[in-house]
Amino acid sequence: MRHIYIFLISLLFIFCLYKQSGGTMEKINLMKSLEDNETDITDSITSYDQDGRKSIIELYKVQLELKNKYGWEMEEIFTEEILLENKQVLLLSANCLKTLSKGPALWVISGIHGEEPAGPNAITENIEIFAKLDKKGIPVVLLPLCNPLGYYKNWRYPNTPEYSETIPGHSVGDSEHLLPDKSEQARSKVPSSTESDAFTKKVLELSNEYPPVIVLDFHEDNLLEKGYIYSQGPLGIEDPAATKIVDLFLENNFPIHLSGKTRFNEDIKGGIISGVQDGSIDELLSAKKIILNGTLIEGPSAKSVIVIETSSMNTVLSERIKVHSKIMSIIEDLWDLYR
Numbered sequence: 001m002r003h004i005y006i007f008l009i010s011l012l013f014i015f016c017l018y019k020q021s022g023g024t025m026e027k028i029n030l031m032k033s034l035e036d037n038e039t040d041i042t043d044s045i046t047s048y049d050q051d052g053r054k055s056i057i058e059l060y061k062v063q064l065e066l067k068n069k070y071g072w073e074m075e076e077i078f079t080e081e082i083l084l085e086n087k088q089v090l091l092l093s094a095n096c097l098k099t100l101s102k103g104p105a106l107w108v109i110s111g112i113h114g115e116e117p118a119g120p121n122a123i124t125e126n127i128e129i130f131a132k133l134d135k136k137g138i139p140v141v142l143l144p145l146c147n148p149l150g151y152y153k154n155w156r157y158p159n160t161p162e163y164s165e166t167i168p169g170h171s172v173g174d175s176e177h178l179l180p181d182k183s184e185q186a187r188s189k190v191p192s193s194t195e196s197d198a199f200t201k202k203v204l205e206l207s208n209e210y211p212p213v214i215v216l217d218f219h220e221d222n223l224l225e226k227g228y229i230y231s232q233g234p235l236g237i238e239d240p241a242a243t244k245i246v247d248l249f250l251e252n253n254f255p256i257h258l259s260g261k262t263r264f265n266e267d268i269k270g271g272i273i274s275g276v277q278d279g280s281i282d283e284l285l286s287a288k289k290i291i292l293n294g295t296l297i298e299g300p301s302a303k304s305v306i307v308i309e310t311s312s313m314n315t316v317l318s319e320r321i322k323v324h325s326k327i328m329s330i331i332e333d334l335w336d337l338y339r
């Protein structure tokens, strides 16, 4: 009998602890607070801004503009948590935005790596370009800030709080668990993180209603003196969308490596690298075959998948945003190559 009393008292104690922690750990979803105009909360949020990047609030407001002013659909893919000094937990959502018109689509991805702000900032500055594509009836999937916590604190990966010598970093877009190896088995048994699990699931779900035709994934690299372009689609270095982007770099005197090797020892030909199997979301979007639940099935098979890598080593953010914005300004021409 005594044991039962001790057991019940222990249960009560655990319950009280649980209630107490729940009381102090209020969770605030930033996007929802913005939607509800809760300015007392949103005004107190400060994200990393030492490189002059826009605040995460400004980025979210423009996502909301696409939804509320231009009628795009917005869905939350996953949320990442950050504990604020006042003990509140802030939830930062990675969202997808899509046009109401469905069908073979143009996809734009940015902010996979948190320390690469040029793409997310350029999208925020050029929202009218995307609204115009929609007005012309072009189906678009926009994944504008794929690692919001990374952007908030200027760190690359979601699985490590900061740089780590011992823990390998995993990207939001890691897709090895869906990509086949030579023996047609998934390269990894499980997703690299809960974020990459949710993200790749959403990408495959979207691929059904908005089959990717051309994908632009905006990245940067702070260990590069000059940029280059990855072409992950079937045309590789012959992809006209990739060559158009290289031409744009050259015309505008944006630094680009036209030949030699990348820092991963890949060959650069005319500013373009192809044939790379890096297990990324880009490889997934171009994959003809993928592994889902142990079965080999048709993949998204995009015709053109371009990964833009601008150099952030010696170039200030405002200049890098210009490069990304220039590419966005020819986005309809790129789409026309494949429509």
Ligand SMILES: [Zn+2]
Binding pocket: 112, 113, 116, 219, 220
């Ligand atoms: Zn990157």
